[in-house]
Amino acid sequence: MTDLDAFLAGASVDDAVAALRPDYRAFLIAVDGLPASFSGASNASDSTVEGLLVRAERSAAELLATTPVEETSHVAAWREAYRAFGAKPQRTRNSLEALLRRVGVAGSGLPRVNPLTDIYNAMSVLHEVPIGGEDLNAYAGTPRLVRATGTEPFDTLADGKPTIEHPDVGEVVWCDDAGVTCRRWNWRQGRRTQLSPHTTAALFILDALAPITDDAAAAAGDELVAHLRRLGSGVRVARRLIPTTPTTTGTAAQETRA
Structure with missing residues (x-):
């Protein structure tokens, strides 16, 4: 069984990222005890999950009825963040x-x-915050948010075929000891750590920039956890908030529950 507290304790946000966006905070949620048959199954007959998706679609439609996507406050903040490290948000959203x-x-x-x-x-849509999900057991070491050297491997698909790419120098990436797990902060996740039908332990990353407050991001995490707990009685959860301060590797896991 995964030591969720220890895993989260090793997570970090590099000072170079903090300097780029001092308002950034990473909300990490580590989960194990997930029923593998559920995580990989089709949700066509699952009314609860389908209901969540429909609710999110309606919420997005209401938001976008009066405001273009790129002008919504949370999307605009992320577009600025992408430009800060040289990415073009019109091409890589x-x-x-x-x-x-x-x-x-x-x-x-x-x-x-x-x-x-x-x-x-x-x-993600309901709370207007980027969220990523990874297979925790596929990690080599612990997650780190850094500015890339350009040499890190990224396992992805190109024209439908497995390939290894490398991030741009200075690009903000999530990585572990084996390479990049997500490019351009929250643009594209890699194949190696993607969720699969065999996933029983997962890491969820909520990326927060102003105007998202700590309370609002925590509320998104709370609702996510509530739905994950409904997947099975053996689900265990640990959480950690990493603020962008000079010391980003402080105490871990604000919560661990059996």
Whole structure:
């Protein structure tokens, strides 16, 4: 069984990222005891998860009825953050913007992937905060948010085929000891740590910039945890907030529950 507290204790946000956006905070939620059959199954018959997605789609539609996606306050903040490290937000959109555009601009609605992914995507839209989900057991070491050297490997797909890419120098990336797990802060997740039908332990990362407050981000985390706990009686949860201060590797896990 994973030591969730120890895993979160090793997570860090590099000072170079803090200097780029002093308002950034990482809210980490580590979970184990997930039923693998549920995390990989189709959610076509699961009314609870489908209901969350529909609720999120309606919320996004209401938001975008009066405001273009790129002008919503949370998306605009992330566009500024992307520009700060040299990314072009018109070409590489943060995960929140990408989801909102599927509802508003594309009109196709939120994707239906698997229950774990669907739950955190719905929470992302409902609370207007980028959220990523990773297979915790696939990690080599602990998660770190850094500015890339450009040599780190990133396991992804190109033209439908597995390939290794490398981030741009100075790009903000989540990584572990084996390479990049998510490029451009919250743009694209890698294949190695992606959620799968075999996922029984997961890491969820909530990326917060102003105007999102700590309380608002915590509320998103609370609702996410509530839905994860409904997946099974053996689900255990630990949480940690990492503020962008000169010392970002302080005490871990604000909560651990059996």
